Amino acid sequence: MTTIGRCSMAAFGLIMTTAACGSSDTPGAGTELPRIDRAPTPENEFTPVELETTVDNLIIKVNEGTVEPMQMVVLLKNLTPFFASIATGASRAMGELEVTGNVLGPTDQSSDTTTSQDIQNQQIRQAVADGVEGIGIAPYGDINGAAMDEAVAEGIPVVTLDGDVPTSKRSLYVGTINKSAGATAGKTLLAMLPPPPGTVIIHGNLGTSWADGYNRTLGAWQVIEAAGYTPLVSEAVFHEDETFDVDSIKSRIEAADPPVIGIVGLFNVSYRCVMGADAAGIPDVPIVAFDFDPKTVEYMREGRIKATHTQRQYYQGYLVPYILYGIKTIGLDGTKEILAPLMDADADSTVNTGIDTVPFDKIDAYDDFLATIGVIQ
Structure with missing residues (x-):
């Protein structure tokens, strides 16, 4: 070897x-x-x-x-x-x-x-x-x-x-299993929402050329729609310059009918959902995220992101x-x-x-778990 x-x-x-x-x-x-x-x-x-x-x-x-x-x-x-x-x-x-x-x-x-x-x-x-x-x-x-x-x-x-x-x-x-992972994230958010009607922004991916991203988005879409809400996808953009991504989330929020009552992010850049919500003037909207990016953790400690989902x-x-x-x-x-x-x-x-699924008030407990297996995420 x-x-x-x-x-x-x-x-x-x-x-x-x-x-x-x-x-x-x-x-x-x-x-x-x-x-x-x-x-x-x-x-x-x-x-x-x-x-x-x-x-x-x-x-x-x-x-x-x-x-x-x-x-x-x-x-x-x-x-x-x-x-x-x-x-x-x-x-x-x-x-x-x-x-x-x-x-x-x-x-x-x-x-x-x-x-x-x-x-x-x-x-x-x-x-x-x-x-x-x-x-x-x-x-x-x-x-x-x-x-x-x-x-x-x-x-x-x-x-x-x-x-x-x-x-x-x-x-x-x-x-x-990305479809079930997306569904899990969607269900986490559903527990935080008022009864329908209402629009839920999905920071996801609808391009079928990226099967994992598409399936994760589809999983979230299906559980949100089945619960009586209107799903609306803002295509995630992974460029280091966050501006386009944040502007896209903002425009989706502003165009939504009925109004946006929740946001679910499905990738490691999910923290941008907070930035998009702030730009659209709805800072108190419930947001759940994906992965454990340091910016996601920072927003969780502030209570802005209510939970994240880690692979x-x-x-x-x-x-x-x-x-x-x-x-x-x-x-x-x-x-x-x-x-x-x-x-x-x-x-x-x-x-x-x-x-x-890591709630915002369980960050320290999750960090303790990561320490037991010797990793940083």
């Missing part, structure tokens, strides 16, 4: 080699390792008990057989705070499993997406050439499908996380090495049987890590 590190460092940056880092440290094939024995996660009101229990059950099943050495790699889009939490989880799991492997990603998101996609495809192929036995990947999309399928054709299981390529031959997807990216990273190891030792079907409590009812290849 050292070749992967050398190949990727110059172009992409390297985070953490785990456990045995070179081939000379790797036990020979068929060598039985000590039983897997992970330290329990301290309990907190935000601890995902079902998820933690599922990992424990997978370890129990794996320990019934021969625990063998393994090489794997986890490839991320970047190492910004969102993906840094994934890297922490993946590295911890790989250390507990005592596998040989790397977690790789650039320290900065390249402005040239095509170049980043090409490099990720190169990393997949290099990992295959280096004899990797499992690949976890946060893919850019269909552009990675061919390289992923090449790995599968070589007998190497591939598990996606954060984003998915469902048309590929990957074994499983691990992450947020469990640490657990996405943490699960993937255990799943890859499970596929190697007890097979895909055996692994899926253990993962059944987390599997999406509508997709038998999707592992739902869920989301956390």
